[in-house]
Amino acid sequence: MEETFKNIVKSNHLSSKSKLKNLLYYYSRRSGAIKSWENRHQQVFKINSTYNTPCSDEVELEHQQKWSAFRTKVDLSTLRLCKNISGHADARIIPEDIFVSDIEPTLMSDDSVHFLSHKSFYNRWFSNGIFPRDIFHRINGQYLDSSLNPVSFDEIKKQISDISYPVVLKPNKDSFGGKDVFFINNADTLTKVCGENRDFVVQEQIRQHEFFKKYNPVGLNTIRVYVYKSVKDDRYHVLNMAFRMGKGGSLDNETSGGIHTMINPGGRLNGYAVDKYGTRYEKHPDTGYNFDEVIPAYEELEKLAIKIAQQVYFSRIIGLDACYDQEGKWRAIEVNTKGHTIRFSQYGGQPFFGEFTDEVIEYCTRNHWGLK
Numbered sequence: 001m002e003e004t005f006k007n008i009v010k011s012n013h014l015s016s017k018s019k020l021k022n023l024l025y026y027y028s029r030r031s032g033a034i035k036s037w038e039n040r041h042q043q044v045f046k047i048n049s050t051y052n053t054p055c056s057d058e059v060e061l062e063h064q065q066k067w068s069a070f071r072t073k074v075d076l077s078t079l080r081l082c083k084n085i086s087g088h089a090d091a092r093i094i095p096e097d098i099f100v101s102d103i104e105p106t107l108m109s110d111d112s113v114h115f116l117s118h119k120s121f122y123n124r125w126f127s128n129g130i131f132p133r134d135i136f137h138r139i140n141g142q143y144l145d146s147s148l149n150p151v152s153f154d155e156i157k158k159q160i161s162d163i164s165y166p167v168v169l170k171p172n173k174d175s176f177g178g179k180d181v182f183f184i185n186n187a188d189t190l191t192k193v194c195g196e197n198r199d200f201v202v203q204e205q206i207r208q209h210e211f212f213k214k215y216n217p218v219g220l221n222t223i224r225v226y227v228y229k230s231v232k233d234d235r236y237h238v239l240n241m242a243f244r245m246g247k248g249g250s251l252d253n254e255t256s257g258g259i260h261t262m263i264n265p266g267g268r269l270n271g272y273a274v275d276k277y278g279t280r281y282e283k284h285p286d287t288g289y290n291f292d293e294v295i296p297a298y299e300e301l302e303k304l305a306i307k308i309a310q311q312v313y314f315s316r317i318i319g320l321d322a323c324y325d326q327e328g329k330w331r332a333i334e335v336n337t338k339g340h341t342i343r344f345s346q347y348g349g350q351p352f353f354g355e356f357t358d359e360v361i362e363y364c365t366r367n368h369w370g371l372k
Contacts (some may be wrong), residue, residue, distance in 0.1 A: 002072050004102065026101070026370040033101040034075070040096075041077040047277045051084040052077070059083075062091035069365045070098045078346070085278050086349030092357040093346050104246050104340060106364040107231075110314035117337045119172040120148070120201045125311065131305070132203040135163055137172065138259075156194070160187045165262050170203045171192055182252065183219065203235050206333075207326040211296055212245070215289050221245040221252050222321045223263070223301065223335055227309035228356060229316040231363040235304050239354060242344035243269060244321075245297065247285055260292045263324055269300030270348045276288075280346055297326060304330050312337065313360030 008014070008022050011186040045052045054060065060076055067074045073089070078096045083089040094103065115121070120139055122131040123146075136156055137144040143156045166328045167190065170181040180197065183205060184190045203286040205220075226239040241263040251258030254276040273281045295301075296356040301322060309318040312335065319336030342352040353360050 004071050004368055007365075009370065011341045011371055018097055020074075022370045022372075029105075030097075031091070037077070037095075037097040037100070041075075042080065044081060044277050045077075045108040048084075048279060051081045051278060053080060053084055053349070055083050055089040059089045059091055063093070066091050066361065067095055067098055069361060070102045071271040072096070074098075075082070077174045081345045082343075082349060083276060085274060085280065085347050089113035090349065090351050091351070092351035094342055094352050094357075096342065098269070099340075099342055101354070102368065103364050104338070105369045106358070106367060107316040108314065108338065109316075113314040113337045114313065115313050117173065117335050119170065120144075121333065122332075122335070124148070126308065126332070129329075132168070132206055132331065132333065135159070135167060135202040135204065136200050136317055138194065138197070138200060138238065139172065144286065157191060157298050159192075160190050160196070165190075166205045167202055168200050168205045169197070169200050171197070172199055182306060206331055207321055208303070209296070209324040209326055209328060211293075212243075212324055215243075215284050215287055216245040216247065216252075218246045218249055220323055220333070222323050224260075225301065225305040225322060226340070226352070227318045227320065227344070228353065228354065229318075230359070231316060232359055236309050237356070238302050238305055239352065239356075240345035240348075242290075242348075243273075244344075245273075245284070246363060247275070262345055262350060263295060263298075265267070267294045269293055269295070274347050296328070297330060301330050304332065308332060308335065319347075 007021065008019055008026065009286045011019065014022065024119065024129065063076065063079050064074045075095055075097060078357060082093050104275055114124065120137045121135050125335060134146045136146060137148065143151050143153055145149050146153050153186050160175045166183055166185045168181065168183055182193050186195060215221060222244050222245055224242045228237050228239045230237065242260045243263055244252040244258055244260045246252050246258050248257055252258045252294060259273040259281055262270040264270060271291055273291050305320050308320055315337055317340055321334040323331050323333055324333050343353050351357055
C-alpha cells in the first residue's frame with residue numbers, strides 16, 4: 001500500500017467513515033490524474049518519439065526516491081520529456097499526475113479562493129487601473145453595469161451603441177484555454193454575442209506594447225507568473241514566468257494553438273518556445289523573432305505579481321496573467337487559482353518549485369488533503 005493510503009488509514013483524527021470517504025476520493029482523483037497524463041504523454045511521444053529517451057540511471061533513481069512519498073512507482077514520463085526538450089535533467093521535476101492529485105489540492109486550503117478568479121470582481125478587488133476597465137457584465141443571466149448595479153437589456157443596448165471599439169468579451173469564470181473569448185469591433189457583433197452567452201464581462205481591449213506585439217500581433221500576448229507562499233515562513237516568492245504568444249492566428253493559450261517560452265530570472269527569454277506537445281521553435285514561426293531578448297520592466301512585473309498574490313488568501317500557488325500595455329505599464333489580466341500549468345517552466349528545464357521543492361514535498365506529505 002502506498003504511503004498516502006497508509007497515512008489515511010492510520011490517521012488518528014479521522015473517523016472510520018471519513019477514512020473510507022477520503023480513501024475513495026483520493027483513489028478516484030489519483031487514478032484519473034494517472035490515466036489522463038498517461039494519455040497526454042502518449043500523444044506527445046507519438047509526435048516527438050525521442051522525448052521518451054531515458055535520462056541517466058542516477059537521475060532517474062534520484063527522481064523515483066524524491067517523489068516516492070506519493071507513488072511506489074513514479075512515472076518517469078514527465079522527467080524524460082522535460083529533459084529531452086530542454087537538455088537539462090533535474091530530479092526535482094514534478095511528475096504531472098502527482099501535482100494534480102497530491103500537490104495542488106493540498107496547497108489550496110479552501111475552495112472559496114476561487115471567488116478571487118471571477119473576472120467580474122477584479123476591479124472591486126483592486127483599483128487604480130491594474131485590471132482591464134469593465135464596461136458591463138452578465139452574471140447568471142442578469143445584466144449589470146460597470147459598478148455591478150442591475151440594468152435592463154435596453155440600457156445595455158444603448159451602451160453598446162455608444163462605447164468605443166474594439167472591446168473584449170470573455171467568460172467571467174472558468175475560461176480555461178481562452179475558450180469563448182471574443183475581440184469585438186462593432187455594436188451589432190457585440191449585441192449578437194451577448195445574446196448567445198450567459199456569464200461574461202465586457203472590457204476595454206488593452207493595446208500591447210511593441211516589444212510583445214512584434215512577436216505576434218494577434219490578440220494579446222501575456223506573461224504567466226507563478227507566485228508561491230512558502231509553507232515554512234509564509235513569505236511570497238516568484239517561482240517562474242513564461243511568455244505566452246499566439247501562432248498562426250491563434251490566441252496565446254497553448255490549447256488554442258499558442259506557444260510559450262520560459263523567462264529566466266532577470267527577464268531574458270529561454271532561447272526557444274514550445275507548444276502543448278513540447279515541439280520546439282527556435283524562432284517564432286510567423287514573425288521570425290528569436291527567443292533571446294530581455295522583457296521590459298522585469299522587476300516591476302515581479303512587484304505587481306507579489307502585490308496581487310498577497311491578496312489571494314487560502315492558496316499557496318497563484319498564477320497571474322499579465323500584459324505590458326502600449327504606455328509601458330504592466331497590467332493584470334487574470335488570476336488563476338486552480339488548474340495550474342507546471343510545464344511552462346518544466347519544459348524549460350526548471351522544476352516548478354525550484355529551491356522550494358523539498359519543503360513542498362515534506363508539507364504535502366504531512367498535510368495531505370486526504371488527511372482532512
